[in-house]
Amino acid sequence: MERATLLRTISCSSSSSVLVSARFFSRSTHRLYRLPKRHRLIPNIGHSSLFRRHIGLVSAASRPSLHLKKHFSNFSVQAVATSNPQSAPEALGADDSVAEKLGFEKVSEEFIEECKSRAVLYKHKKTGAEIMSVSNEDENKVFGIVFRTPPKDSTGIPHILEHSVLCGSRKYPLKEPFVELLKGSLHTFLNAFTYPDRTCYPVASTNTKDFYNLVDVYLDAVFFPKCVNDIKTFQQEGWHYELNDPSEDITYKGVVFNEMKGVYSQPESILGRASQQALFPDNAYGVDSGGDPQVIPKLTFEEFKEFHCKYYHPSNARIWFYGDDDPTERLQILSEYLDMFEANSAPEESKIDSQKLFSEPIRVIEKYPASEAVDAKKKHMVCLNWLLSETPLDLETELAVGFLDHLMMGTPASPLRKILLESGLGEAIVGGGVQDELLQPQFSIGLKGVSEDDIQKVEELIMSTLKKLADEGFDSDAVEASMNTIEFSLRENNTGSFPRGLALMLRSVGKWIYDMDPFEPLKYQEPLKALKARIAKEGPKAVFAPLIEKFILNNLHLATIEMQPDPEKASYDEAIEKENLEKVKASMTPEDLAELARATHELKLKQETPDPPEALKCVPSLSLQDIPKKPKHIPTEVGYINGIKVLQHDLFTNDVLYAEVVFNMSSLKQELLPLVPLFCQSLLEMGTKDMEFVQLNQLIGRKTGGISVYPFTSSVRDKKDPCSHIIVRGKAMSERSEDLFNLVNCVLQDVQLTDQKRFKQFVSQSKARMENRLRGSGHGIAAARMDAKLNVAGWISEQMGGLSYLEFLQALEKKVDEDWPEISASLEEIRKTLISKNGCLINLTADGKNLKNSEKHISNFLDMLPNTSPVGSIPLSSRLSPTNEAIVIPTQVNYVGKAANICDTGYKLKGSAYVISKYLNNTWLWDRVRVSGGAYGGFCDFDTHSGVFSYLSYRDPNLLETLDVYDGTSNFLKELEMDDDALTKAIIGTIGDVDAYQLPDAKGYSSLMRHLLGVTEEERQMRREEILLTRLNDFKDFADFIEMVKDKGVVVAVASPGDVDAANKLRPNFFEVKKAL
């Protein structure tokens, strides 16, 4: 099983796979930074995303998508392509009289063509709770309950509550039923989100019994949580003073506290927060629902309880059901809970006031933590933010604004994006374009990596470009490309690993939460048709120019945010915190201190004491009989076209053809490796002899659903040679498969790799992105670094996406000016080496008829490929030196890793390893690194292809202490006691990962990965049997092997200078120190 799956406990969908996947859906890349403003109980992390390295064995693999919900601001309503093409289901709502009897009144009912669903809106008569019951044929059922939770200050109440309610409830009085569900259910989604004004609890599963189990645990958690009677949960998840011994210093601890410290260490998060707060000074959006680490310690338990009592109430709830389960059953489950309440006044109190528009623009200057190492002058950011309207937009306007957003910013060829990047005034775009998730829509755009003297120039350029677009309009090819992209995305409805029903729910709730019509956001066909007709009749200029003028150029509600790098800020913040804590300590009597030390100890003890087995049994679970004995089958036919191997997967894809063309990278000269990601970008973003890159990009937008190119590297089990490839992914409507292959050929062979100016932009953007990764996903950088010390595949990946890559980019930036001809020649050499029939492989996913039809186009495509023979090869000894390293960055939280290759001691892979790794993640590491250590995440990961077993932590206040926890793992396993019930849960949870729900394109992609990594159907069957037969003894045996990680493992930490110094004082020369930012 791949890392992605093992990490699923902590990465519900790896939206962090920016490097590889964003380009496939390139129009969504510019939205990335806004997403994290929603706080999640579990972060979407997973270093597996680094070049999709470890994908494979028993499970599911491709997680191609970002949260596609936002992939397109206003059009993101996703239609359901049912798995059965013939039938528009006669889905039935619950019988009205039955609903009446259960206490619900039907408000309205509609059949929604776009998602082939019958949707009924009910109101619970006694409390006023509203329910959307959506019935269709989708087996991936979704439930969600959403409360309006506007904060009054930045103490983070909504966020801390979001974490806390899942820590035990009336019917499930455990420490963390949520973790029991992570361990032992077949969920396809399980998490919670805090928005600036609402809190959302969604679950999903394809197994009906499992689904209702999840629903019941969530309902009990939100309405009857233990946390309101138990201050210890509040302390653990929110904040508390920690004092191990009265002679030591007091520190702050708490999961949310540290999560938010991490958030406030990231410049782009600081910018996003500053923008929102500047735009909305007068309502709930003017404070941080997630919590400002400097304000969180002001929160009291009383306020926390009161907030729950008021807002987590049926009267303030909106509930969503979706899928192929029985609609009557849904109401039955709900009535049991809702009937226990009387209506309250929350609906009035939780209303979000709208922000009045400004009469003149404002300007805000913020500082962010930076180190002195970099040229601070060039590290400014500037972002312009407009609040578009005092009231929500009508649907037609909203749709037009979304379309405009895509036209201006959606692709690298879009004018606003392109002009800003080409100006050379900054390194990368910031600001997410149109944001429509809150009550009033906003528009944001800016640049980072700007020199202080150029800030005004950036602002002027943004304004003049917008004016130019309003004056001149957009050319018809660009409009057609955007239209096709939008329609393709709606038709394909590819939500990646995110359940379709959840994407729909978030759309619907986006209006429903403001007391608007929950059906409307689900229906896009009519308004889209109307917009199309208007564009055809009046021309794009007449449609879009007035929007730019009204909402941006003539709009005085503009907040300009300027961000200044401040080398002092991190240490200043730390000093303030220290001073506050010293004051607290000074104000305490010796008795107080003794009491605090006692309370600290008591909290730790509680955290570290496992729930008794009887208590654990109360969390409902499936039995092994409910689990299919065979792995999920993906139809695969292996054939040849013109002598080239072609894998075909006959699956219903709603007439979309998905294609991957794979080239072998193993003969590339090693010094060219770090250029490969830039080579990939150049293929898609430079022009040909006859076409400017803008035209080429529009052509791809008009004819296809997107093309992406990226490297893929992994170890292969029991083989010395790594698997290393370039993968070209493309998709199109089947009738356009000829266009698709022609365009792929054009990208691979005709694009001229000579555009110095554009290349220089790619280097700056990549550098900015890598710096961002280092701060925001330091665990991924640490993992890549450890792998590079342990095996050649890891070394290759690190060259193309780790710290080595960042160092390469820093040097390359200068070289582009000095020696462009040599770089251009190297890019050409990469092309000559890689793009060849030799070692090429094709993977296709579509239904049988469409597969057949595409064959002749593939044959033509292959005829055009050159046939070169391999030249060099990467020495199998390539490694980084195996020393312990600390990568120092300006941060308030650390990322700590330790790893070793356990196959070196003779470990032979067994299916039980998946069960054990997952179990460790949800028990030992969760309890010690997260719950008592206070880190946002802690997990282990076993790469079954390379044999590397690694530990990682995420936003971690500790460093050496975390390593001690890792080292205690083998003992934990040796002493482990576990009854049959717990073992069964661990097995079922593992099967849930292995059988992860996949849309058809992901199935075809997984099959390709297995082919590349040599994983056979027989092996999958064998591993599954091994998983199902896992016994306690396997855990104990495994302990012996991971003992070597403790003894011989290599350590890499991405950490703050202070913590690294302290560690090296305590253990002299433990870390070799490397400054990175």
Ligand SMILES: [Zn+2]
């Ligand atoms: Zn959180």
